[in-house]
Amino acid sequence: MSTAPALEIRNLGRRYGPIAALDGLDLTLDAGRIVALFGENGSGKTTLLKIVAGLLSEYTGEALIHGHAPGPESKAMVSFLPDQSFLPDTVSARTAVSMFGDFFADFDAARAFALIAELGIDAHRTLKTLSKGQREKVQLALAMSRRARIYLLDEPISGVDPAAREVILRTILTQYDPGALVVISTHLIADIEAVADAAVFLRAGRVLFAGDADDLRARHGMSLDRLFRTTYQNPVRS
Amino acid sequence: MDFDPGQPIWLQLVREFTRRIGTGDWPAGHRVPSVRNLAAELGVNPNTVQRALAELERTRLAVAERTAGRFVTTDTALIAEAQLGSAQAAADAYVARARGLRLDQDAALALVARRWHVGSPTDPSTTTQENR
Numbered sequence: 001m002s003t004a005p006a007l008e009i010r011n012l013g014r015r016y017g018p019i020a021a022l023d024g025l026d027l028t029l030d031a032g033r034i035v036a037l038f039g040e041n042g043s044g045k046t047t048l049l050k051i052v053a054g055l056l057s058e059y060t061g062e063a064l065i066h067g068h069a070p071g072p073e074s075k076a077m078v079s080f081l082p083d084q085s086f087l088p089d090t091v092s093a094r095t096a097v098s099m100f101g102d103f104f105a106d107f108d109a110a111r112a113f114a115l116i117a118e119l120g121i122d123a124h125r126t127l128k129t130l131s132k133g134q135r136e137k138v139q140l141a142l143a144m145s146r147r148a149r150i151y152l153l154d155e156p157i158s159g160v161d162p163a164a165r166e167v168i169l170r171t172i173l174t175q176y177d178p179g180a181l182v183v184i185s186t187h188l189i190a191d192i193e194a195v196a197d198a199a200v201f202l203r204a205g206r207v208l209f210a211g212d213a214d215d216l217r218a219r220h221g222m223s224l225d226r227l228f229r230t231t232y233q234n235p236v237r238s
Numbered sequence: 239m240d241f242d243p244g245q246p247i248w249l250q251l252v253r254e255f256t257r258r259i260g261t262g263d264w265p266a267g268h269r270v271p272s273v274r275n276l277a278a279e280l281g282v283n284p285n286t287v288q289r290a291l292a293e294l295e296r297t298r299l300a301v302a303e304r305t306a307g308r309f310v311t312t313d314t315a316l317i318a319e320a321q322l323g324s325a326q327a328a329a330d331a332y333v334a335r336a337r338g339l340r341l342d343q344d345a346a347l348a349l350v351a352r353r354w355h356v357g358s359p360t361d362p363s364t365t366t367q368e369n370r
Contacts, residue, residue: 032285033285034283034285166281169281170278170281173277173278173281173282173283173284174274174277174278178284190243193241193243193247194241194243194247194280194281194282194283194286195281195282195283196283197283197285197286213247213283213286214246214247214248214249214286214289215246217243217244217245217246217247218246221244222244223242223243223244224243225243226243226244
């Protein structure tokens, strides 16, 4: 076992034309945690996750995944759930499972089928006949069924009703391997207060603050949700 | 149980687990449920559960056996103390409210005696989250 942190990010930068999506971001995350990634729209959450997932190769600075720069080795360790649908409409969940099995050596098809059934979805139905919440559950089941060391979940609970949110969050809690790192980006902070044990707040492409969730509550005397609202009401210092 | 997200969640878990031991929901000498099961039941992070259980061990309400897992103490004095401790916060809150309403101690105690029967578990109007 390497002693490198699960994720080590130094001075990470990424521009879209004149806009800096990431602007010298530093962050170290250890394995065995469920980390909530918070930030306003445009604060760099998705860009950060995509770089770590190996989907964006143009950046400055350094991102190390268990000591590896993004590439084939890191991709084999990272399960990424994007915030948009990544499956063709016309396939069934069953077909999607076999596609995942072809793509990822660490994919556990039996686990995926069990999860899809547990989430109350008929694996024979094509995805276009499923509701948005059901599709999100299928995609989460696929992402969580890889035996990965890092799970990056980009807005896994946005756009689904509160009951589905709870099912999805329970799934994350019960399926994750205690030695893995899970990063959940969301703006629905109240829903994941108890699920995450660490929180990272991004603003304008940098880490505003990060820490153990309960330590943040004790230090600031408020919930993470309240802390987020209080923090982001203040204008960006320039 | 519902958490107050404004307070550290591990401390709320310590109170909840202490209550379970004090009331006998987790009987003396029995195995404490696993971290994974508690995390799933409560919808809470496993590390947070682990931190709360470590605190129970520190206060001797739970004892870790090297291979067999974690067990509720068999020390009846400690369990009785846990039961009283769980009730104390409720008592403190009542005393504060009674004082705020300018009741003296005799009146406050008499009221408790008069209302005692209302708290029967079959009365749905008095069912709280603690009874779930």
